[in-house]
Amino acid sequence: HSRRFMPFSKRVNHCVNPVAKKLLEIIEEKKTNLCVSADVTTTKELLELAEKVGPEICVLKTHMDIIKDFSGETACMLVGLAMKHNFLLLEDRKFADIGNTVKMQYTSGKFFISSWADLVTVHTISGPGVLQALKEAAFDANKPRGCVIIGELSSAGNLITADYSSASMVLAAEHFDFVSGFVSQNSLSSRPGLIHFTPGVSLGCNGDNLGQQYSDPDHVVTQRGSDVIIVGRGIIMDANPGEAARKYKEAAWAAYEKRLLA
Amino acid sequence: HSRRFMPFSKRVNHCVNPVAKKLLEIIEEKKTNLCVSADVTTTKELLELAEKVGPEICVLKTHMDIIKDFSGETACMLVGLAMKHNFLLLEDRKFADIGNTVKMQYTSGKFFISSWADLVTVHTISGPGVLQALKEAAFDANKPRGCVIIGELSSAGNLITADYSSASMVLAAEHFDFVSGFVSQNSLSSRPGLIHFTPGVSLGCNGDNLGQQYSDPDHVVTQRGSDVIIVGRGIIMDANPGEAARKYKEAAWAAYEKRLLA
Numbered sequence: 249h250s251r252r253f254m255p256f257s258k259r260v261n262h263c264v265n266p267v268a269k270k271l272l273e274i275i276e277e278k279k280t281n282l283c284v285s286a287d288v289t290t291t292k293e294l295l296e297l298a299e300k301v302g303p304e305i306c307v308l309k310t311h312m313d314i315i316k317d318f319s320g321e322t323a324c325m326l327v328g329l330a331m332k333h334n335f336l337l338l339e340d341r342k343f344a345d346i347g348n349t350v351k352m353q354y355t356s357g358k359f360f361i362s363s364w365a366d367l368v369t370v371h372t373i374s375g376p377g378v379l380q381a382l383k384e385a386a387f388d389a390n391k392p393r394g395c396v397i398i399g400e401l402s403s404a405g406n407l408i409t410a411d412y413s414s415a416s417m418v419l420a421a422e423h424f425d426f427v428s429g430f431v432s433q434n435s436l437s438s439r440p441g442l443i444h445f446t447p448g449v450s451l452g453c454n455g456d457n458l459g460q461q462y463s464d465p466d467h468v469v470t471q472r473g474s475d476v477i478i479v480g481r482g483i484i485m486d487a488n489p490g491e492a493a494r495k496y497k498e499a500a501w502a503a504y505e506k507r508l509l510a
Numbered sequence: 511h512s513r514r515f516m517p518f519s520k521r522v523n524h525c526v527n528p529v530a531k532k533l534l535e536i537i538e539e540k541k542t543n544l545c546v547s548a549d550v551t552t553t554k555e556l557l558e559l560a561e562k563v564g565p566e567i568c569v570l571k572t573h574m575d576i577i578k579d580f581s582g583e584t585a586c587m588l589v590g591l592a593m594k595h596n597f598l599l600l601e602d603r604k605f606a607d608i609g610n611t612v613k614m615q616y617t618s619g620k621f622f623i624s625s626w627a628d629l630v631t632v633h634t635i636s637g638p639g640v641l642q643a644l645k646e647a648a649f650d651a652n653k654p655r656g657c658v659i660i661g662e663l664s665s666a667g668n669l670i671t672a673d674y675s676s677a678s679m680v681l682a683a684e685h686f687d688f689v690s691g692f693v694s695q696n697s698l699s700s701r702p703g704l705i706h707f708t709p710g711v712s713l714g715c716n717g718d719n720l721g722q723q724y725s726d727p728d729h730v731v732t733q734r735g736s737d738v739i740i741v742g743r744g745i746i747m748d749a750n751p752g753e754a755a756r757k758y759k760e761a762a763w764a765a766y767e768k769r770l771l772a
């Protein structure tokens with residue numbers, strides 16, 4: 249049973265990581281495989297955006313370190329909105345240090361990420377210690393937690409090779425209880441319990457002037473095997489983010505249904 | 511003229527990046543090629559540590575996102591200590607995202623890194639856009655700024671290959687005005703204007719339980735071509751960090767003098 253042609257509702261039974269399971273349930277229930285990237289710089293904008301796009305999304309992705317006035321309240325209010333609208337929180341921290349440092353970055357400091365983020369992104373570049381460190385810290389947090397491994401990048405000229413992606417898969421395989429899936433541009437695993445998130449998605453643009461590269465929702469879901477599309481500027485820069493989110497949601501869901509019939 | 515056998519005092523004339531030049535001047539003046547990694551979790555500990563080790567170091571390396579009570583004052587006070595003791599500040603952010611995101615992370619948010627950190631670390635994994643983004647942002651900050659590229663990692667089983675390191679060098683070559691050097695385990699360039707920083711240095715331990723791997727100062731400077739050793743726990747966990755820093759400083763400087771004679 250290959251991931252790409254199995255409905256989300258069936259894949260729920262194949263998840264080892266509890267957050268992956270929860271996410272597939274939300275996707276099925278809300279019929280949305282859209283993740284909005286909340287790349288705004290104030291708490292007010294973040295909460296307003298979450299309120300507007302909340303009904304349309306399964307995940308809200310954050311870069312909390314760009315929020316000028318971040319405080320415990322920011323995280324707390326956002327968790328409230330995530331409960332109200334039934335979506336998960338993914339902090340896109342892209343951990344990329346040795347295990348000992350990453351453990352502190354995940355649990356401590358201004359952001360105490362492990363206490364509020366269901367999911368975090370992580371680069372495997374530093375080797376197995378980083379997954380082990382995050383998993384140990386998540387266990388201490390005593391809440392359902394998962395990580396999303398950066399298996400490929402969307403940016404032009406990035407240095408991730410096929411060998412690197414394969415090596416990431418090998419590391420992932422040692423921690424399926426903690427790995428919820430991958431950020432990728434292509435299908436990296438046929439395991440139905442793993443979720444593929446794909447950034448670099450836009451209905452209007454081909455790229456930005458700092459290397460970002462875009463494809464449209466239909467292409468990434470039907471051709472590249474993406475489960476959840478990640479959209480930032482295509483939605484947050486729109487005059488009506490709620491409306492824009494609905495448009496992306498519908499496009500991504502239609503593509504998913506089309507893929508099931510293939 | 512190869513970097514490894516040229517004294518710091520001569521290399522000053524080969525720097526394209528102004529922060530690299532400034533750093534070589536400090537190294538020569540204070541006769542120290544020690545960077546302390548200030549991996550503590552409160553402002554009080556950070557400032558106390560900086561005060562104690564300040565006279566012994568050329569660079570203080572920070573992970574500001576692990577400081578629980580970080581505020582503008584933390585950065586401000588630290589800049590004051592850097593001026594008092596004549597050392598530079600390196601924020602070990604390991605930027606690892608697309609250019610547009612990295613630009614926001616460098617200039618905005620809680621840490622407004624570009625306003626106080628002379629140097630920042632960066633992974634080249636996302637490709638050329640990240641160096642361009644940082645350089646543009648540094649130019650806007652209108653202060654001497656530099657970046658240190660992660661060319662190799664110290665952790666066990668890390669995924670950096672020789673090809674990856676070479677590709678990083680190629681990216682660096684497009685921005686010598688902004689690249690101060692590399693974090694590496696081996697010599698990656700013979701250009702005298704580029705500084706090699708090496709973490710994973712300890713006088714007592716071989717490693718930690720999350721993948722860190724240690725060598726001693728003499729080995730990394732004489733055998734691996736390191737210019738500046740980075741020491742965290744070997745100094746900050748010592749009952750007397752000032753004393754421990756002096757010991758590491760002397761070992762690293764003796765190794766540097768030995769290398770010059772080779």
Ligand SMILES: O=c1cc(CO)n([C@@H]2O[C@H](COP(=O)(O)O)[C@@H](O)[C@H]2O)c(=O)[nH]1
Binds near residue numbers: 401478607608
């Ligand atoms: O390969 C990647 C990985 C990620 C996420 O881990 N991202 C992130 O998606 C978002 C894309 O935003 P955009 O739709 O505005 O380009 C940004 O937050 C960026 O940091 C990418 O853009 N590319």
Ligand SMILES: O=c1cc(CO)n([C@@H]2O[C@H](COP(=O)(O)O)[C@@H](O)[C@H]2O)c(=O)[nH]1
Binds near residue numbers: 547710742
């Ligand atoms: O390859 C690397 C790169 C870096 C710096 O960019 N580091 C950092 O050096 C420090 C080493 O600390 P330690 O001496 O306590 O192991 C940590 O802050 C860690 O994040 C490493 O430990 N290994």
